[in-house]
Amino acid sequence: MATGLKAVRTARGWSQDRLIYEMRRFAEQRLLDIASAASLKTYISEWENDRRTITDRYAAILRPLLGVTDDELRGVVDDEQELQADGYADLLSQIDAAGSLSESMVPSFLAQTELLRTMDRQMGATGLVDQMNGHLAAMEEALTFAVLPGARRPIATALAGASTLAAWQALDAGAVDRAWRRYELAKRAAQDAESPLYLAHAMGEQAYVLADAGRPQLAVELVRDAQRTQPERQSPRLRAWLAAAESELCAAAGPEMELAAHSALERAIKLLPDDGEVRDADMLSIFLNTSHLARWRGNVLAKLGDASAMEELYVSLDSADESFVRANSGLYCDLAQAHLARGELDDARSHLQTARLLANRTGSVRHRRRIEMLTGRL
Incomplete structure (x- = not known):
């Protein structure tokens, strides 16, 4: 190999x-x-x-x-790094430095994650690999030497959010093994942070790795397990996000799960707060409002071959935020799939061309695979 x-x-x-x-x-x-x-x-x-x-x-x-x-x-297979510490003096120095991080460095960690998230959304992840690896390494190092829970929790929370972002970037770039390992890191960090929100979100996104790998049923089970992870401590917007993710994964699993897909989608609509906000105040990595959910509904309906997907998707296209370049590539893929279901090949071809241009702009291997799959049906 x-x-x-x-x-x-x-x-x-x-x-x-x-x-x-x-x-x-x-x-x-x-x-x-x-x-x-x-x-x-x-x-x-x-x-x-x-x-x-x-x-x-x-x-x-x-x-x-x-x-x-x-x-x-x-092609390095074993990337474990040995802890380098020169005696007790160095160890205590690192522990002392880590003890002050929750007050001094954690806001910088969060700000760096936000910057990388914005760059990823607009430009794609391929050019951010070195920056993201360095960012995660700095937080992992800080967490390694943070002793007491009060010092560990804020660092672990920051690491959970950044690792989930890094995992999604890796999945988009086609680096499946790295994506899986980043999600495992995010889950461990979330458990260290005692945060069911970050744990459930990492589990929900990790389910997409399973779906892409051809295990949609297992993906559905994982996202459902995420919803059972201390739901009383999950925010309403996160619960809506998880329900929408379940709906999409059910749709990808095939016709036998069509009813489950519709049921999960209705649950997502009911759970989403009607507060006019776009992001979750408790978890900034969640972007979900009524417009985003409408686009997600169009995605699910397109996967199910439902004729009503077309109207939802064109409404979403009119209100799409141009800065979400990768998401818009997916939207054009959904439109192409909806037109294909109706035998409208010229429209499908036109949307796939736009989707390809956007996917190339962000370097999205994942979207290019879907584009090639849909192109094969023309």
């Missing part, structure tokens, strides 16, 4: 020639000096066949270009 550069290149659907083209374009845009196309052809062949080591100079180009970590790029 291929690992390293060859694996991530082929997963992205790029030939070696395409990778060369993208590397040179990336370098030109940033005024970087790299080898000629002919030399790069030789380098890539040698990198992929373990005859040459990828230098840090080229790794710094390939990581954001392909949306992978350094270990994934180089």
Whole structure:
């Protein structure tokens, strides 16, 4: 089984020639000096066949270009890092520093997560891998040396939110193993933070990994288990989000779960607070208002082949926030699927073209896979 550069290149659907083209374009845009196309052809062949080591100079180009970590790029399987501490003095120094983080550094951690979330929403995740890895590593290091619960909880809460974001970014980039591990990190952090909100949200998003992997029934069970995770402590908007996620996953599971999909969707509509807010005050990673839920309803109906999906989706398109580039790519995919169900191939083709442009803009491997699947039905 291929690992390293060859694996991530082929997963992205790029030939070696395409990778060369993208590397040179990336370098030109940033005024970087790299080898000629002919030399790069030789380098890539040698990198992929373990005859040459990828230098840090080229790794710094390939990581954001392909949306992978350094270990994934180089094919490192075991990425465990040993704790480096030089005796008791160093240990106590790190513990003392961590003790003050809840008051000084946690707001900075949260602000950095928010910045990365905004950049991801507008530009995609592929160019943020290094920043996100460094961000998570800093919080994990802080949590490792935070001793008392009062110091650990705020750091763990920040880590849970950032890890869930990192996991969704990895899933979107096609790095399934990294996505799964990030969700496991988010769940452990949420448990350390004693936060059923973050735990349930991580479980709900992790269910999409199972659905994408071809285990929709298991995905439905996981998101239902998330809803049973101390529901009395979950916010109404989170409960609505989980119900909507259950509805989408039921729709993806096939016709036998159509009634369950409709039932979960109705539950989501009833649970969503009518407060005019877009984000959950208790959990800023949840974006959900009536417009978002209407778009989600259109997505579910399109997956079910329901003719009423069309009206919902076009209404959502009129009110779509252009800064949600990845979400809008999904919306155009939903429209294409709805038109395909009605045999309107020209309309479906037009929407898929727009969806492809948006997916390419964000580097979304996940959306490109769906686009190719729908294109195959034209």
